[in-house]
Amino acid sequence: MSMSALKLPNTEREDDATGGVALDTRELRRALGQFATGVAVVTTHERGGDPVGLTLSSFNTVSLDPPLILFSVARKARSLEHLLQAQSFAINILHREQEAISNRFAQSVATKWDGVDQRPGRTGAPLLPGALAHFECRCYAQHDGGDHVIFVGEVLRFDCEPIDAPLIFCRGQYRSLDGSR
Numbered sequence: 001m002s003m004s005a006l007k008l009p010n011t012e013r014e015d016d017a018t019g020g021v022a023l024d025t026r027e028l029r030r031a032l033g034q035f036a037t038g039v040a041v042v043t044t045h046e047r048g049g050d051p052v053g054l055t056l057s058s059f060n061t062v063s064l065d066p067p068l069i070l071f072s073v074a075r076k077a078r079s080l081e082h083l084l085q086a087q088s089f090a091i092n093i094l095h096r097e098q099e100a101i102s103n104r105f106a107q108s109v110a111t112k113w114d115g116v117d118q119r120p121g122r123t124g125a126p127l128l129p130g131a132l133a134h135f136e137c138r139c140y141a142q143h144d145g146g147d148h149v150i151f152v153g154e155v156l157r158f159d160c161e162p163i164d165a166p167l168i169f170c171r172g173q174y175r176s177l178d179g180s181r
Helices: 025-032 080-085 099-106
Strands: 012-015 021-023 040-045 051-056 060-064 067-074 088-093 133-145 148-160 168-170 173-175
Touching: 021 025, 040 067, 040 080, 040 099, 051 067, 051 080, 051 099, 067 080, 067 133, 080 148, 088 148
Parallel strands: none
Antiparallel strands: 012 021, 040 051, 040 088, 060 067, 067 148, 088 133, 133 148, 168 173
């Protein structure tokens, strides 16, 4: 079938005030959801010492020399202020049996750490036992990312225990590597 024969939905809105084309954000989100991602939890401590954690699907490698990673956090996230002030943090890569941890840290509740095992990393950030990998980082840079803040971390230490398949998120739900639920 030729591209001219396809009837594609209109995903643009009328011109916005700046003269650009405003995109249909609901359709954009659906299109972006086609990209499968691993799931991770970023952890740190607030200034008072209490642990802070947030589920991420926007984790990425930036550079090997120096070793840099990045993730983004919505400006409306309850944990954002603590992450902005953190000198260090840890990224915990979840395995397929850790959906409950992912769901817990995706919530915006003060009790998300209740009953959750943790151990301190060398940087002080909490590490979640059973994660496939941990990356202990110092804050390298923070950037404006529209309705998100982009965090870049320099990896100071890491460990990797690929004992299981990673937890995957695609099209609004958890998936396995073979595509099944």
